[in-house]
């Protein structure tokens with residue numbers, strides 16, 4: 064008995080101590096442990112999915128690699144933690160992951176009450192619906208009476224409730240925690256409709272038994288600005304995460320690619336020189352707590368924003384998602400990065 | 405402790421020192437232990453509060469009054485996205501209780517049948533029962549749940565090709581749909597008739613027991629009770645002019661809709677919990693019956709009591725004393741296993757609490773609610789079973 068009590072006490076003590084472990088100096092912690100712990104989704108082709116050898120690839124994964132490249136000059140120094148929608152926020156809050164790069168929508172509630180920080184938007188998305196073609200549904204407004212599959216812990220289930228309420232439509236939500244469960248339930252016909260971020264729908268459709276039997280409806284019912292999230296209370300780390308994305312976008316803006324980055328270092332353009340840290344007495348990286356060639360390292364590792372997009376989810380991938388809102392600001396999209404100066 | 409056993413306590417009066425009194429020492433040790441535990445708890449709680457504060461996470465139970473914002477597929481009470489988080493918890497709680505209570509009833513019935521089957525002289529029945537027990541006892545409950553869920557999803561047809569059962573009832577892989585009764589004016593009379601019928605049946609049972617004890621004659625109580633329970637409400641319903649209508653499920657764009665629905669999630673969870681727990685109950689029943697000495701049966705036979713009555717009046721009451729304590733822990737297991745509901749999307753307390761946890765970020769608060777609710781449910785179940793156990797246990801005269 065006494066032994067049991069002692070064990071329980073020790074366990075509880077460790078728990079209490081553990082909570083204190085998450086410190087404010089994330090950059091120093093990451094450097095000390097030698098790798099970046101990155102929270103990604105459990106397997107959404109194009110965004111983050113492991114191959115048979117356990118190597119992760121995807122749009123969100125490349126962001127993790129870009130951060131590792133900026134911090135270590137080595138994009139392989141990342142460990143991935145697959146997280147369901149429900150698990151992701153506690154994982155950031157408790158310090159289990161250093162950054163969450165997992166198609167997560169920036170909302171005021173998450174930015175405040177949940178103790179997270181969001182800034183750059185890596186992908187502008189919106190919620191959509193997917194149905195079987197055989198149902199002959201052409202608009203979301205025809206969905207009254209449908210059973211709708213949705214993943215719990217998402218903005219998706221909230222938007223869904225609002226949309227059906229506003230339009231006076233009936234529906235029966237079927238809610239799962241794990242992505243595979245939602246997928247298999249929809250594929251088996253438990254639900255008539257699958258709803259999530261439209262990017263997710265394109266990716267999920269390809270994993271269904273017969274992708275061509277399903278279609279994504281035209282309506283977009285919400286704004287889903289997806290981006291990385293970190294814990295509150297560490298401004299330096301928040302800046303690094305933000306500027307990694309801005310570096311990717313600026314690189315595309317300047318026309319710097321994975322292939323030409325070395326050459327670009329010799330560019331006469333002072334903006335580019337400053338960005339790539341080759342300006343005399345540059346402090347462009349050290350002010351962030353990194354080295355001056357941090358942007359070069361990012362671009363060498365994953366390319367610029369456009370390259371990351373094309374390779375994983377755009378024209379060069381099976382998903383073939385259009386740039387749309389995610390084109391650069393001067394090409395009709397919303398991707399805009401503050402100047403490096 | 406070992407030392408205490410070797411040196412039996414000396415009488416306190418003879419020893420000079422107050423601290424050598426084993427009683428005083430015992431109290432002191434306990435006081436110190438209590439103090440240390442309290443200190444530890446205080447430290448953990450204050451540490452947690454400070455950490456939450458430091459990481460800017462809101463805390464407290466105020467969130468229960470916030471608007472839920474999400475919908476729940478299956479609910480016994482009215483719930484919309486405008487309801488409060490607190491009400492969502494109650495929806496989860498009622499769903500947990502629903503599946504636990506129905507599961508416990510079915511598991512008990514199946515368990516008794518299989519348990520008695522294992523003792524059958526019929527080779528096939530005994531072996532089938534054994535196979536049943538060995539199968540369900542040796543796979544984890546989560547797999548049993550998945551098994552039923554995917555069996556339902558893949559074997560039953562899509563809603564547009566629903567199986568049409570009698571009485572406007574339909575079965576498809578989204579669930580079982582049946583006519584929804586809508587009470588009209590004057591339906592209250594029928595409800596009163598139901599209560600009266602119940603009271604009559606209880607009276608009848610008590611009276612027939614007394615009569616049997618006094619005269620030895622018995623009545624077919626079960627048949628009479630069923631007749632009363634059906635006839636009285638039915639007659640009232642007809643005489644009051646049938647104030648009951650039904651909303652019948654009809655075909656719509658997405659297949660059969662309307663009426664009342666029992667979703668596949670509930671059905672599969674209910675079946676899985678029942679079948680899984682029944683395997684354990686069967687073993688308990690078998691050992692309980694085995695535990696009644698053979699002499700009891702032989703004595704009953706010698707007295708000329710018929711075999712069926714021997715089982716009912718001699719063996720079962722004695723077996724119950726052995727069965728009930730372990731049965732209680734199976735009921736508790738079933739209730740706790742119902743929290744696996746989340747895997748098949750049944751909106752139980754854990755599933756809904758998880759959604760709330762995620763939407764509000766109030767992890768500690770939600771977890772504490774889970775713990776308190778499951779603890780209370782378990783204690784209530786245990787209390788009921790203990791009461792029942794006290795009733796059937798041997799009364800020494």
Ligand SMILES: N[C@@H](CCC(=O)N[C@@H](CS)C(=O)NCC(=O)O)C(=O)O
Nearest residue numbers: 104105147148167168217218242263
């Ligand atoms: N953007 C929404 C939804 C994000 C989300 O979780 N989407 C699902 C469906 S596409 C997903 O990625 N799940 C992957 C997983 O659970 O591993 C949010 O932040 O709440």
